[in-house]
Amino acid sequence: MRWDGNRESDNVEDVRGDGGGGRGGFGFGGRSIGIGTLLIALVGSYFLGVSPATLLNLLSGGGPVAVQQQQRPHATDPNDRQAKFVRVVLADTEDTWGELFKQQGAQYERPKLQLFSGRTQTSCGAGLTATGPFYCPADHKVYIDLSFYRLMEERFGVSGEFAKAYVIAHEVGHHVQNLMGIAAKVDAARSRGSERQANALSVRMELQADCFAGVWGYHANRARSILEQGDIETALSAATAIGDDTLQRQAGGEVVPDSFTHGTSEQRVRWFTKGIKTGDIAQCNTFEARQL
Numbered sequence: 211m212r213w214d215g216n217r218e219s220d221n222v223e224d225v226r227g228d229g230g231g232g233r234g235g236f237g238f239g240g241r242s243i244g245i246g247t248l249l250i251a252l253v254g255s256y257f258l259g260v261s262p263a264t265l266l267n268l269l270s271g272g273g274p275v276a277v278q279q280q281q282r283p284h285a286t287d288p289n290d291r292q293a294k295f296v297r298v299v300l301a302d303t304e305d306t307w308g309e310l311f312k313q314q315g316a317q318y319e320r321p322k323l324q325l326f327s328g329r330t331q332t333s334c335g336a337g338l339t340a341t342g343p344f345y346c347p348a349d350h351k352v353y354i355d356l357s358f359y360r361l362m363e364e365r366f367g368v369s370g371e372f373a374k375a376y377v378i379a380h381e382v383g384h385h386v387q388n389l390m391g392i393a394a395k396v397d398a399a400r401s402r403g404s405e406r407q408a409n410a411l412s413v414r415m416e417l418q419a420d421c422f423a424g425v426w427g428y429h430a431n432r433a434r435s436i437l438e439q440g441d442i443e444t445a446l447s448a449a450t451a452i453g454d455d456t457l458q459r460q461a462g463g464e465v466v467p468d469s470f471t472h473g474t475s476e477q478r479v480r481w482f483t484k485g486i487k488t489g490d491i492a493q494c495n496t497f498e499a500r501q502l
Contacts, residue, residue, distance in 0.1 A: 211371040212436050219301035221320050224293065226327040292356050293325060299375045300352075302436070303382045306429045310491065311389075321345075321385040323352040323378075343377055345384040347393050352381040366451040370444030372437065376423055376482070377448070383422030387415065414496040416472040417481040420449065421494035424485020432489070442486065449478040477502050
């Protein structure tokens with residue numbers, strides 16, 4: 211992915227190592243667990259909607275555990291290339307969605323992105339490393355612990371900068387849904403329905419965010435030629451690795467479609483592909499699609 215020298219966003223907050231509890235880890239008690247166990251809990255909680263505390267407790271054999279983390283450089287370190295990458299990708303989403311909103315006669319509100327380590331406080335409650343990257347609609351912020359990228363690579367073999375950019379673009383896609391009023395409508399509908407219906411709506415919400423991530427990639431590449439050979443394949447690999455069905459199989463359990471909250475691997479690939487091939491927001495209407 212070509213990004214060196216591109217504009218960096220000034221909407222990134224770096225609180226790694228601050229008093230929010232970054233380097234000390236987050237508290238599940240006194241016993242430590244390995245990074246592999248943390249990864250399973252991280253991915254399971256983020257993509258399956260399961261509490262990371264519950265998963266960590268089960269995976270560790272019961273009882274309280276504590277996650278030990280490596281110290282990370284602060285973004286002021288000129289060698290902190292990952293943080294710079296995040297700022298560039300966020301800036302690219304700002305430019306892309308700003309132009310797309312402008313074409314529709316609207317103004318795009320740029321979200322903040324917070325880099326944290328371990329835990330942080332958000333308007334949606336406590337944010338933990340094991341929650342994975344997430345968007346909080348209450349404060350219009352994307353939250354990322356950069357260790358997520360390393361864990362994805364170690365557990366799933368998903369690497370490549372465009373795959374990392376896809377993660378950011380997906381969360382920004384939720385911000386776009388929030389600005390468009392989609393998130394509020396879905397939340398209202400979910401509160402009125404059964405758990406099965408709520409999960410089905412969540413799947414459509416997540417697949418639309420995948421499609422929006424693809425829309426960003428399409429326009430960013432047309433404007434700034436960011437894609438290199440193999441980049442799209444890395445993003446598709448990431449989408450495949452984090453499908454609900456794939457994760458449930460890897461966890462050794464039964465695949466239960468009614469419990470899906472993000473969509474199957476095939477669905478995630480299909481909707482991201484639709485976005486990056488067409489660049490058309492209208493093509494991302496998962497809520498009226500007969501087939502996901």
